Amino acid sequence: MTTTITTTTVTRTEGVTELDPSIEAVLIAFNEAKAAIKLLEAKKAEAEKTIREALAGNDVGRINGVERVKVQHRNLSKIDRETLKSAFPEAYEATLVESSYTVLQTK
Secondary structure, X not given: OOOOOOOOOXXXXXXXXXXXXXXXXXXXXXXXXXHHHHHHHXXXXXXXXXXXXXXXXXXXXXXXXXXXXXXXXXXXXXXXHHHHHHHOHHHHHHHOOOOOOOOOOOO
């Protein structure tokens, strides 16, 4: 069995743009939105904890006889990449897919 591996290298240069001062307000709004999301995620996690405690191990919760919450069971299957890499390095390399993306890091 012969495996051909193709690799693409992307070179990026870091350019600098002098932004219009009006973008400062957008950057502030962006940072505030990120902070709000973080707070909402914490609020959601706390609410979920309280609901799960109230369910006391049951899957369905009712209020005045009306179903208001249901625990849905799901399964997640995944491949242990490190085990695959050590046991079958050629298969690991042949199936490895990498992608590049960008994120905004604001100050």
